[in-house]
């Protein structure tokens with residue numbers, strides 16, 4: 410084996426092969442422990458369930474204890490732990506990461522997924538306090554998850570940040586949201602280069618409009634029609650002509666979390682029905 414400068418010996422080895430010694434398939438995240446912020450929400454919970462179904466130990470993190478408990482209960486038989494934390498607080502995110510490591514003995518996967526949309530307004534009319542809140546949750550929150558999770562991850566680790574199709578494109582009225590979702594691409598690219606020598610990968614995911622409350626609110630505000638009419642207006646812009654299901658976004662996150670994507674880092678993975686083409 411050639412020796413690469415700056416690459417730790419153990420970073421080149423794969424401790425968690427997706428196949429067992431006899432060649433039979435085993436769960437894709439067997440032996441891994443994961444933390445998911447925004448885990449009581451639509452995409453976060455769908456991802457937690459997908460991870461748990463593939464053998465991971467999962468901790469979901471969100472603002473409200475009661476919402477977390479309700480979310481974990483929707484996954485009977487899948488053991489999902491929870492921890493309340495506001496991702497805009499460094500102490501709170503550090504404590505959530507420490508709780509996951511204490512419970513599972515390790516942290517292999519972190520999904521920085523907590524996010525808020527802000528309002529629809531032109532740049533000139535955009536409320537400064539809303540812009541700041543969107544940056545605090547979407548950018549500082551992702552930074553804090555990266556900061557504290559990467560510090561405890563080992564070789565084979567994977568950090569995924571939930572950006573958006575508007576982390577690669579944009580549209581009128583969404584300056585705070587689009588700015589925040591572009592910003593996390595810079596965070597991802599920087600972190601990917603920093604932790605590659607430790608055998609840890611960092612990628613962003615770029616979902617298109619997903620069929621959930623978060624997106625319905627944006628569509629109604631942007632189009633100014635009923636939920637149904639607003640959804641149809643959005644679907645006309647999407648080449649695959651429909652919204653994503655949260656479970657479809659979760660499958661893409663699962664791919665980036667597991668060893669099937671072992672040679673992918675610094676990637677911006679679109680899951681948008683072709684909206685960004």
Ligand SMILES: NC(=O)c1ccc[n+]([C@@H]2O[C@H](COP(=O)([O-])OP(=O)(O)OC[C@H]3O[C@@H](n4cnc5c(N)ncnc54)[C@H](O)[C@@H]3O)[C@@H](O)[C@H]2O)c1
Pocket residue numbers: 446447448449450451452453470471472494495496497522523524525546550571572573574615616617618619620621623624
């Ligand atoms: N829904 C879509 O169409 C879509 C498309 C592209 C990207 N996204 C991104 O997906 C991510 C998840 O969104 P979703 O669609 O599941 O919406 P959601 O509202 O169901 O989930 C977001 C979760 O983040 C949590 N959250 C918000 N602020 C927080 C904070 N300060 N600390 C901790 N948790 C906090 C919320 O409580 C909520 O549970 C977001 O980052 C969003 O920007 C969504």
